[in-house]
Amino acid sequence: MLIDSLRPILENPFFVKYGLLGLFLNAVFASFVPFPIVVTSTALLLDGQSEIMVFIVMSIGSVIGGVLTYYIGYDGGKVYKILRKTHREEHQQKSFVWLSKYGWGIIFALSLVPILTEIVTVIAGVKKYNFKKFVISMSIARTASAFAAVYFGNMFLQYIKT
Numbered sequence: 812m813l814i815d816s817l818r819p820i821l822e823n824p825f826f827v828k829y830g831l832l833g834l835f836l837n838a839v840f841a842s843f844v845p846f847p848i849v850v851t852s853t854a855l856l857l858d859g860q861s862e863i864m865v866f867i868v869m870s871i872g873s874v875i876g877g878v879l880t881y882y883i884g885y886d887g888g889k890v891y892k893i894l895r896k897t898h899r900e901e902h903q904q905k906s907f908v909w910l911s912k913y914g915w916g917i918i919f920a921l922s923l924v925p926i927l928t929e930i931v932t933v934i935a936g937v938k939k940y941n942f943k944k945f946v947i948s949m950s951i952a953r954t955a956s957a958f959a960a961v962y963f964g965n966m967f968l969q970y971i972k973t
Contacts, residue, residue: 842880842928853960870954877932878949916948
């Protein structure tokens with residue numbers, strides 16, 4: 812059956828071994844290094860973990876990770892200088908312009924996209940964007956993203972089990 816062939820892939824990641832604690836750490840660290848949170852959450856669902864607990868832990872860890880990366884950017888942009896090596900100058904300027912122009916909306920939108928969410932949180936910190944607006948928009952987006960990951964992950968597992 813398909814589920815049996817997927818089991819080694821889903822159970823292999825490092826964070827899965829530690830259950831909900833591993834998911835929490837995965838969600839926090841994914842803000843710094845793009846680890847696949849969806850793989851960890853789906854593997855925990857496959858293992859029989861509660862959907863609600865996976866959602867709550869994933870949401871909290873992701874929001875904490877976002878706040879941490881905001882403060883990393885807030886320190887004067889030392890980490891942003893590392894990011895600059897991977898992004899061209901015009902992309903950086905465009906990011907600053909978009910943040911100035913669209914504010915919380917761009918933070919919300921990019922917080923829904925896995926790799927861009929790390930970049931936008933650091934840029935918001937570098938620009939010293941209003942922390943309250945940042946936390947609200949980022950938290951709503953990351954909670955919605957966690958809900959979608961758990962919902963569709965569970966739907967996927969139900970589909971392949973039948």
